[in-house]
Amino acid sequence: DIQMTQSPSSLSASVGDRVTITCRASQRIWMFLNWYQQKPGKAPKLLVYAASSLESGVPSRFSGSGSGTDFTLTISSLQPEDFATYYCQQTYTTFLYTFGQGTKLEIK
Amino acid sequence: EVQLVQSGAEVKKPGESLRISCKGSGYSFTNYYIAWVRQMPGKGLEWMGLIHPGDSDIRYSPPFEGQVTISADKSISTAYLQCSSLKASDTGIYYCARLQTMRGYYAMDVWGQGTTVTVSS
Numbered sequence: 001d002i003q004m005t006q007s008p009s010s011l012s013a014s015v016g017d018r019v020t021i022t023c024r025a026s027q028r029i030w031m032f033l034n035w036y037q038q039k040p041g042k043a044p045k046l047l048v049y050a051a052s053s054l055e056s057g058v059p060s061r062f063s064g065s066g067s068g069t070d071f072t073l074t075i076s077s078l079q080p081e082d083f084a085t086y087y088c089q090q091t092y093t094t095f096l097y098t099f100g101q102g103t104k105l106e107i108k
Numbered sequence: 109e110v111q112l113v114q115s116g117a118e119v120k121k122p123g124e125s126l127r128i129s130c131k132g133s134g135y136s137f138t139n140y141y142i143a144w145v146r147q148m149p150g151k152g153l154e155w156m157g158l159i160h161p162g163d164s165d166i167r168y169s170p171p172f173e174g175q176v177t178i179s180a181d182k183s184i185s186t187a188y189l190q191c192s193s194l195k196a197s198d199t200g201i202y203y204c205a206r207l208q209t210m211r212g213y214y215a216m217d218v219w220g221q222g223t224t225v226t227v228s229s
Contacts (some may be wrong), residue, residue: 031213032213032214034213034215034216036216042223043203043205043221044145044203044205045219046215048216049211049215050210053210053211053213060228087152087153089153089155091213091215092170095141096167096170097143097214099152099154099214100152102152
């Protein structure tokens with residue numbers, strides 16, 4: 001099984017900060033990597049697919065990069081509504097799509 | 109509007125069984141995989157498995173194989189997740205989501221609202 005490891009597990013930041021979350025795969029997954037945002041009590045929401053493609057309607061302050069085993073999600077200027085938990089997900093292994101453990105982004 | 113609507117919260121006793129439904133609307137239900145994801149209290153997302161309602165292709169994640177049953181009734185655009193012999197450790201929120209192909213890559217673009225399951229004696 002492919003293991004996905006996110007870092008950090010939690011992060012404190014202020015409105016306006018630039019934030020980067022990292023996701024590492026236990027083996028090469030090319031660009032088969034998605035990012036989701038989950039707010040308390042809500043279902044996850046797709047932000048980025050194929051490592052760097054922004055889902056329709058997602059603000060441009062979000063961006064994804066990487067390929068192979070190392071990926072990042074960057075928020076260029078944090079907004080109050082961005083405080084949430086973020087998950088990466090690999091879709092390389094056919095229909096056995098595992099998630100990272102999540103990164104909780106909190107207000108400093 | 110494309111949406112997935114799940115059945116309501118459930119409270120069960122250990123040993124009982126459960127079926128959660130996920131009804132799709134606003135799109136061709138038989139053309140997309142529906143995946144199931146579990147979130148235990150305060151924890152992350154776990155991939156359980158998926159089904160293609162059009163041809164009934166079903167895949168399970170190894171930890172859930174034999175523990176749950178995924179099915180679908182395409183005539184009413186509804187997917188199901190069935191769990192038998194429930195344990196307290198089955199407590200959590202269960203989500204269904206549509207698997208979309210985007211530029212040749214799969215992603216879960218539409219999610220149900222989640223079904224909270226509580227297993228307690």
